[in-house]
Amino acid sequence: MRKILADRVGRIDASGIRKVFALAQTMPGAVNLSIGQPDFDAPELIKQQAVAAIQGGFNRYSQTTGEPELVARLVELTRSQTGWQEPMVMVTCGVSGGIVLALMALVDPGDEVIIQDPYFVIYKHAVNLLGGRCVFVDSYPDFRLPVDGIAKVITDKTKLIIVNSPCNPTGVVYTQEELKALAHIAAQRQIVVLSDQIYDSFSYDGPCPGIGAFYEWTIVLKGLGKSYGVTGWRLGYAAVHPVLRPVFEAMAMIPQYTFVCAPTPFQRAAIAALDLDIGPYIQAYRRKRDLVCSLLARRFELVRPSGAFYVFVKAPGSTGTEFVRRAIEKGVLVIPGGVFSERDTHFRVSFAAEDATIERGAVILNGLVEGPD
Template sequence: MHPWIADRTTTFDSSGIRKVFDLAAKLKDPINLSIGQPDFDVPDEVKEAAIEAIRNGKNSYSPTQGIGPLREALREEVQAKYPHEDRDVFVSSGTSGGLMLAMLSMINPGDEVIYMDPFFVMYPALLKMCGGVAVPVDSYPDFRLDVEKIKAAITPRTKMILVNSPANPTGVTATASELKAVAQLAAEKNIAVLSDEIYSRFFYDGTFASPASYNDQTIVIDGFSKSHAMTGWRVGYVHGPSEIIRTMLKIQQYSFVCSPQPAQWGALRAMEVSLDGHIEAYRRKRDFVYSALADCYEIAKPGGAFYMFPKAPTDSGEAFVEQAISRGLLIIPGNIFSARDSHFRISFAASDEQLKQGVDILRSLAGV
């Protein structure tokens, strides 16, 4: 290793998802069910708002906390949902930026953070960057948010419970009663709740719920990347207790500085754009893939996001993914998201034709 490289960088590897993306670039016309972003484009109204901002000279730094109109619109939306006495909001450089700021603001070396396994790949890496200790809690086989398992994992070093619903990679959504139980447990134990809600608009069954409804100290991460296909625009937002928000802003000032200003004007317009057609389309895609695979794979039916996490019909999820790739189907091995190597992730954020081709290959690999 080069002598100038910091030790902290050796505690985690590059994202395994990126490795699959690199492989995809080498294949000719793969059936790609690995992508973690919508297959539709940014709405035209949003594009035009950003273009207008650029043409009108809104190309400089914005205030660190975000442009005033966007922040005020977000504040009104958040206040309507969570009328807490002390809740502030700011615009982050994507939800990934928001997660990093939250960890750097709240986690000291040795602090423990509980989250469910399977998990979004960024969680353990971010914790290691700031010296935190990851405490993954096994949620197999149904991937539910189990308050008793979380309670059993709490120690005197527990600083935070990290919740992700709808979840990546499983698509499973926590119920209001599950979230309430975890939120109340955290309040009782004086533990922070960080809720990653980037897939909150991709919710297919019932009504979306947040732990912020049951614990006024909850810190929420959300954004426009997935909902409006703006993954490259880097506009997220965070809301929570004002002192936590001020600390996150202090770190943003010396790191990301701000979210790109033209993209923020696009996000302001995005708040007025209906997503109903896209959500209905993704509900239909979810139903198609689930019904096509449920008879030959063990799958927890996803209630949100655009992922499924089936159990591989072989001993190794990674080996199964290699078989699928040899057939031209790109999916993600489950061990990227988990301590177990038993499952794989499908993204149904793809065209209907790609989904049909992918389902046919998966049924064939299952021997159907």
């Protein structure tokens, strides 16, 4: 058969996370500590609001940048969090959709994008898909923001720096001092920073600062799916300072020829979601963080996460891939660290699960490691 696939498809591979997600469907009874979505259901109020929006006729296209009432609320929220007086905001199809729009607007073939390693999986593959070049900066073993390492790899081809805090897969939350230091470095070359803050509500040891408060050349990406248990609704948003107006306009133009807009009835429901108190959910997940760390620290080397709902655990005596293979054989689903990294030394555990599931999984994982109880 003649060649029919575009060359760009060969630059990416199927998501390792989604592979395990599919595997879970074939393993009833498996202890699933793999997928990063909350174990709680959406609050009843916003489900009712979504139904009311559907029944009320909000079933057509919205503006490409989003329902005006929702956008107005997000503008006010962004202003309070960044200090930008006139932020430009658009609703996206999840934060992943916002990442793709930002990269499509900025990255040409050959452009360099600086990414801290470990990293969320989409960064690498989306950059490769566009013909850009990923420049990875190692943050092992403590996973702090490697500011000096980033400074050393900046070149005339650097187009973008991606920052993710709280970080997936490590759960590390960057400090104001770290972000200010990165802002200073980026400002010297007027390099755009893409700040992925999808998990900023899940910050357990204090507020999660964002670099946008210190640097106007920032694209802030946030979402509602994780915070409100509606990951399937695909609702995120992008915010920029007016200094990046051309970037915003490009990001708003691309959906006109692709997915058009985020789902309208869910946008309507999101307006009500912004008024909900999610404090009890965060408190519950802080306790889950404490539980999983106390159970796994007995046998494993790990960095205690301050945010998100993951622990990035060092695989003892083998590669992350080999350890995960053994775990799956015992009925525990976790993600090999090589999915998130140029190294294959760790594995990711999601504690977005019932306490009993976390406890069962920890018993099995600990049983795979020799050592004292």
